[in-house]
Amino acid sequence: MRHLILSAAIPALLMGACTTTPAQPSMWRADEHPERMGPPPAYPKNLTPAGVAAADDHLALEQVDGAEAMAFVAEENRKSLAALTGDPRYETFRAEAQAILTATDRIPSPSFLGDGIGNFWQDATNPKGVWRRTTLDSYRTATPQWETLLDIDALSKAEGKDWVFKGADCLAPDDTRCLINLSDGGKDAVVVREFDLTTKSFVDGGFNLPEGKHRIEWLDRDTLLVATDFGAGTMTESGYPFIVKTLKRGQTLAQATEVYRGEQGDGGYGVSPSVYRDKDGKVTAVIITRPLDTFRSETWVMAHDGSTVKLALPDRVSVFGAQGDLLIVSNDEAWTFNGITYKPGSLLSIPLNSLRNDRNDLSISNQAYLIYEPAARQSLGDVRVLDRQVVASLSENVAGRLAIFDNRGEFGWRRQDVAVPQNIAVGLGDSSKSKGEVFVSTQGFLTPPTLSLASVGSTALTELKAAPAKFDTSTHVVEQFEATSTDGTKIPYFVTRPRDMKLDGSNPTVMLGYGGFQVSLNPAYKPEMGKLWLERGGVFVQANIRGGGEFGPDWHQAALDGNRQKAFDDFAAVARDLERRGITSPRRLGIYGRSNGGVLTSVSITQHPELFNAAVIESPLVDMLRYHELPAGASWIGEYGDPRIPEEAAWIAKYSAYQQLRPDQPYPRVYLTTNTRDDRVHPGHARKFAARLGDMGYDHLYYEDTAGGHSNDADPVANARRWARHYVYLSQQLMD
Numbered sequence: 119m120r121h122l123i124l125s126a127a128i129p130a131l132l133m134g135a136c137t138t139t140p141a142q143p144s145m146w147r148a149d150e151h152p153e154r155m156g157p158p159p160a161y162p163k164n165l166t167p168a169g170v171a172a173a174d175d176h177l178a179l180e181q182v183d184g185a186e187a188m189a190f191v192a193e194e195n196r197k198s199l200a201a202l203t204g205d206p207r208y209e210t211f212r213a214e215a216q217a218i219l220t221a222t223d224r225i226p227s228p229s230f231l232g233d234g235i236g237n238f239w240q241d242a243t244n245p246k247g248v249w250r251r252t253t254l255d256s257y258r259t260a261t262p263q264w265e266t267l268l269d270i271d272a273l274s275k276a277e278g279k280d281w282v283f284k285g286a287d288c289l290a291p292d293d294t295r296c297l298i299n300l301s302d303g304g305k306d307a308v309v310v311r312e313f314d315l316t317t318k319s320f321v322d323g324g325f326n327l328p329e330g331k332h333r334i335e336w337l338d339r340d341t342l343l344v345a346t347d348f349g350a351g352t353m354t355e356s357g358y359p360f361i362v363k364t365l366k367r368g369q370t371l372a373q374a375t376e377v378y379r380g381e382q383g384d385g386g387y388g389v390s391p392s393v394y395r396d397k398d399g400k401v402t403a404v405i406i407t408r409p410l411d412t413f414r415s416e417t418w419v420m421a422h423d424g425s426t427v428k429l430a431l432p433d434r435v436s437v438f439g440a441q442g443d444l445l446i447v448s449n450d451e452a453w454t455f456n457g458i459t460y461k462p463g464s465l466l467s468i469p470l471n472s473l474r475n476d477r478n479d480l481s482i483s484n485q486a487y488l489i490y491e492p493a494a495r496q497s498l499g500d501v502r503v504l505d506r507q508v509v510a511s512l513s514e515n516v517a518g519r520l521a522i523f524d525n526r527g528e529f530g531w532r533r534q535d536v537a538v539p540q541n542i543a544v545g546l547g548d549s550s551k552s553k554g555e556v557f558v559s560t561q562g563f564l565t566p567p568t569l570s571l572a573s574v575g576s577t578a579l580t581e582l583k584a585a586p587a588k589f590d591t592s593t594h595v596v597e598q599f600e601a602t603s604t605d606g607t608k609i610p611y612f613v614t615r616p617r618d619m620k621l622d623g624s625n626p627t628v629m630l631g632y633g634g635f636q637v638s639l640n641p642a643y644k645p646e647m648g649k650l651w652l653e654r655g656g657v658f659v660q661a662n663i664r665g666g667g668e669f670g671p672d673w674h675q676a677a678l679d680g681n682r683q684k685a686f687d688d689f690a691a692v693a694r695d696l697e698r699r700g701i702t703s704p705r706r707l708g709i710y711g712r713s714n715g716g717v718l719t720s721v722s723i724t725q726h727p728e729l730f731n732a733a734v735i736e737s738p739l740v741d742m743l744r745y746h747e748l749p750a751g752a753s754w755i756g757e758y759g760d761p762r763i764p765e766e767a768a769w770i771a772k773y774s775a776y777q778q779l780r781p782d783q784p785y786p787r788v789y790l791t792t793n794t795r796d797d798r799v800h801p802g803h804a805r806k807f808a809a810r811l812g813d814m815g816y817d818h819l820y821y822e823d824t825a826g827g828h829s830n831d832a833d834p835v836a837n838a839r840r841w842a843r844h845y846v847y848l849s850q851q852l853m854d
Contacts, residue, residue, distance in 0.1 A: 216838035291399030304827025358388025385411035412756025439503030463670035484528035500546035518544030589648030601695035621700030633665035663688035708732025720775035732851035748800035
């Protein structure tokens with residue numbers, strides 16, 4: 119799994135130039151530290167699933183729409199809204215955030231759509247959004263002429279549904295028939311409908327799939343490859359499909375023909391088909407990925423007759439596409455192939471036939487396999503496969519690079535570096551094989567995004583649009599430092615701070631971390647944070663702890679399973695380093711994390727309450743001994759381990775914040791928030807943590823929104839309220 123948050127970095131500035139004496143870190147007395155106090159009161163007597171459930175007095179809160187759960191949510195929301203929206207800063211924060219999130223001068227995120235450019239757009243007039251298109255020439259102008267294809271606000275009103283647009287998949291090369299994904303309330307689960315771009319309407323009698331977590335690809339105009347819920351016994355325990363079928367136009371799901379079957383015990387996010395095409399739209403490869411757990415998978419190829427053959431790829435691998443008979447992949451573990459060992463995180467081109475174990479007529483290929491191999495502190499980011507080239511964003515000490523690799527067959531891949539601003543993060547958008555073009559975004563903490571076009575044959579970007587500044591950056595600077603973790607590992611982090619700030623520990627600071635799933639936290643332009651926090655004198659810190667992908671697969675795998683504590687130690691080390699440098703102090707330091715970052719923040723509070731005075735814990739995993747019981751938790755066993763295995767339950771229990779809560783500790787007043795319609799990270803985690811905090815008499819805030827899902831992408835107006843609540847809370851805890 120590889121994700122990239124578009125971002126940029128600014129070089130480190132030396133702290134040695136400052137003469138202010140840094141504050142000294144605060145310390146626990148040895149007998150006070152939570153790890154030395156014995157079992158917490160809610161700790162299970164035994165760590166079997168039955169024992170964990172027996173010790174849980176808030177199981178009713180796991181019922182998403184249960185009466186007791188909804189009553190709890192209503193009362194908690196009432197108290198929290200009074201504290202947050204009743205703050206005199208709230209309305210100003212909300213208005214400023216809404217102005218940013220609905221601004222019409224934002225860069226419209228483009229995709230190649232037939233001969234033109236597609237975009238999904240949300241603003242104050244269309245909070246649910248419109249899917250629209252224009253020409254590339256028009257897109258380049260300051261005022262593109264947009265043609266509306268589908269109005270989600272109008273569709274929602276007409277059908278009485280809370281529709282959230284989750285993307286469109288159009289059939290190449292003409293892109294006139296598309297599969298539209300619509301979510302009810304922002305859930306990951308979607309309904310799928312076929313849409314005709316020529317008539318700008320849904321196809322009468324076209325493909326139409328009921329709500330589910332589908333994996334769908336066009337095979338041809340009248341055939342889909344579908345992995346979905348085909349009835350009883352066709353889904354994994356995580357709630358994802360493990361069977362792939364071909365669905366012909368006019369067929370029901372019950373009439374579809376099976377082409378591949380995994381097993382019900384498979385982990386990860388479900389079996390997934392991928393159809394790769396050349397620049398003319400001809401299918402060159404059909405690949406089926408069968409996940410064994412969160413990160414290990416089998417890779418299969420589907421032949422013309424519908425049969426499938428397993429490929430001799432490593433279990434930890436990312437497949438980026440096909441280029442003729444070549445498969446473009448990255449190995450996330452050391453891999454020896456044809457006598458050569460490739461480092462984890464390399465980019466490779468492997469002839470498809472050489473990976474098949476059912477062929478005995480293989481000719482010797484002189485194709486060079488290695489495209490890119492990372493050095494220390496380097497990593498591979500986004501990859502786009504073109505007709506004869508591969509475009510890749512790279513990272514060096516969390517600063518972006520961009521390269522185009524040209525396939526010269528047996529003579530190897532020629533690398534051409536594309537000029538990008540120094541110390542800036544680079545992300546790749548949509549690409550077109552037929553045009554030989556890729557959209558490229560660059561941005562930084564204090565640098566608004568710029569959208570450009572990278573083209574085959576050029577080592578210079580063509581700038582298309584530059585976003586205007588949304589907050590005053592003249593008063594701030596960005597620095598990069600390193601903290602030393604418990605085991606001596608150097609952990610990089612960025613500090614965005616007022617230029618003339620005193621290093622006396624008095625500065626209100628928010629620290630962001632994630633540390634999981636090989637997700638890279640690269641510096642990014644966060645306009646709502648800049649406006650609501652930086653402009654008011656706040657400091658923002660972003661920690662690149664282990665578990666992320668900043669330095670490739672090894673950086674991620676260093677904090678997997680029983681080594682999870684390393685990520686938490688890294689985060690605490692950054693907090694202590696901030697105090698040592700005088701940037702902030704525990705009284706003024708708050709932390710923010712969502713999803714897997716909610717594991718990090720909840721653990722940080724329970725393990726090191728002496729380091730923090732605020733924590734925004736959003737859409738979190740908190741009950742790590744029952745996370746596999748709550749949809750879709752079992753899909754993450756490859757990241758965290760399996761609580762059903764005694765050995766693994768033992769080390770998971772050491773950090774599971776829900777079970778580790780203790781009375782009479784110096785926990786800060788935390789702010790927990792989640793979403794009723796989140797079907798990725800179950801709202802029961804946050805609910806139960808809030809309830810147990812209340813049981814122990816801790817002051818806390820809990821707010822649960824009723825729409826938006828895990829991504830909070832349903833409505834920018836609602837999202838503005840969300841950010842306003844966050845920064846009111848942080849201001850109360852760290853600035854007041």
